[in-house]
Amino acid sequence: MSRLHLSVAVGLQTLRQSPLHTLLSTLGIVVGVASLVAILSLGDGLERFARDQIESTTDLQLITVTPRTTREIDGIAVQRPDYVRFARSDALDLSGHLGADATVALAQLRGAQVTVEGDTTIHGAVLVATTPETLPASGDSLIAGRFVSEADVVEGRRVVILSASLADQLAEPGTGIVGNTVVVNGERHDVVGIVYTARGQRAVVYAxxxxxxxxxxxxxxxxxVLAARVxxxxxxxxxxxxxxxxxxxPDDEAFRIATNAWRVEQTRRAVLLFKLVMGTITGIAIVVGGIGVMNVLLVxxxxxxxxxxxxxxxxxxxxxxxxxFLVESVTIAGAGSLLGIVLGYVAMLAFVPIARRLTDVPFQSGFSVSTVVVAMLAAIAVxxxxxxxxxxxxxxxxPAEAVRHE
Known part of the structure; x- marks a missing residue:
């Protein structure tokens, strides 16, 4: 047996000979690692929950390209006389440029007041004037009737497609509104379809x-532009x-290109800050556990x-x-980290139902392999x-003095 293997074997044998002593020396590490695992799992769960909420209200795969109608001169916004007005040919050309990686559509937006004939109740909505390509590019799904057709655009037909949430507001449940007439910004239009919008309860009128x-x-x-993948x-x-x-x-100021990725990035940074702050605090417990290990080894x-x-x-x-003695120290820390990981995981399993009941939020913990690795490395480093x-x-x-020691 090599000297290294002999040293490792002696260290492990010493720990096995006094299991209670070994267990007590790991308590500080156990508590610190359990706290760290719980905090990191909580942070991962919060990040996942926030991302799900963002995805339910915004489309992370969407890119919008909007012409700028003003420019800033000496700190004052001045109207651009030559701003670009996109045409359908632009959408078709961009679609060919991007290929199968994305779906491109042309749309024009403004606010709208919507009423049903014979009813004075006014409902607010977003009016989207568009072409047939918009349905696949929006991520919406048709649930009744039809969407805007090529003939509607060419002939200028006065037809609209309503979002499901707006249709429920305009018609009695179960009666349906397809085939009826609504007034949009003072103009009469026939309802030919209903869509479920990817952004949930948003009131939208397509025309x-x-x-x-x-x-x-x-x-x-x-x-x-709707990307095939985020x-x-x-x-x-x-x-x-x-x-x-x-x-x-090459006029960089002529267009504004916007995505919703910044929302996810902003959330990720906030959760990362939370993890760093809370991880630092719980890391103190691991350090205290390390001091305990050092004291035990000195004794x-x-x-x-x-x-x-x-x-x-x-x-x-x-x-x-x-x-x-390094083997003894690392073994104590490693065993403590394993117990701490199990304890932290159990603590998160107990915490999640309590959090759901108190907040009425479908929260899930985010226990992951990276959390285990971080906890193990932190404990071993300590x-x-x-x-x-x-x-x-x-x-x-x-040696001579040590042998004579009583």
């Missing part, structure tokens, strides 16, 4: 591009910028001075004794750090 309800003074048409959004944004420069020149060295002297006199080198001095002290005992 063919160019309908009278849009009025004269309105926002310019914008391009909407991960593709940054790359697609760069490709959209390149397409704009190739088609309209153990004092009690085993004669044993150490006999081993040195038998031919063991200083590095062998050093390795023996074991090495606080075991180094006792190990060094044991390895520097003089």
């Amino acid at each position: 063919p591009l160019g309908v009278p309800a849009m009025g004269r003074e309105t926002n310019p048409p914008q391009l909407t 991960e593709d959004v940054p790359t697609l944004q760069v490709r959209v910028e390149q397409w704009l420069q190739g088609r309209y020149g 153990s060295i004092a009690q085993r001075t004669r044993e150490i002297g006999i081993r040195r006199a038998s031919g063991a080198r200083r590095r062998d004794v050093l390795m023996q 074991g090495i750090t606080f075991g180094a001095y006792p190990a060094w002290r044991a390895s520097h005992l003089e």
Whole structure:
């Protein structure tokens, strides 16, 4: 057996000979690691919950390209006389440029007042004048009737498609509104379909591009790009910028390209800050546990001075004794981290139902492999750090004096 293996074996045998002593020395590590695991799992759960909430209210796969109608001169917003007005040909060209990675549509938005004939109750909604390509690009799903057709756009038909939430407001439940007439911004339109919007309860009215309800003074048409995957959004944004420069020149101020990725990033940073602050606080408990391990090892060295002297006199080198006590320290820290991980996981399982009941929020813990790895590495690092001095002290005992020690 090599000297290294012998040192490891002696260290582990010593721990096995006094299990109660070993268990008590791990308590500080156990409490610290359990707290760290609980905090990191809580942070991961909060981040996941926040992301789910953002996804339910905004479309993370959506990129919007809007022409800027003003420019800033000497700190004053001045109207652009030559701002770009996107046409359907732009949407088709951009769609060809992006290929199967995204769906592109042209849309024009403004606020709208919606009423049912014979009813004076006014409902607010977002009016989206668009083309047939918008339905797949919006992420919405048709649940009744039909969507805007090519003939609607070409012939300028006065038809609208309502979001499900708005349809429920305008018609009695179960009666249906498809086939009826509604008044949008003072103009009569026939309801030909109902869609479920990807953004939940938002009231939306879809209409063919160019309908009278849009009025004269309105926002310019914008391009909407729906990425096939959330991960593709940054790359697609760069490709959209390149397409704009190739088609309209290198004027960076002519367009505004917006995504909702900043919401997720903002949430991620807030949760990361929470993890860092709370992790630092709980890390103090691990450090205290490390101090406890160091004290236990120092007491153990004092009690085993004669044993150490006999081993040195038998031919063991200083590095062998050093390795023996480092193994004891790391083993104590490792065992404490394993117990702490289990305790932290159990604590989170107990906490989640209580949090749900108190807040009425569908919260889930985010226990992950990375949490286990961080906790293990932190505990082992503490074991090495606080075991180094006792190990060094044991390895520097003089053999002759240690053997005579009573």
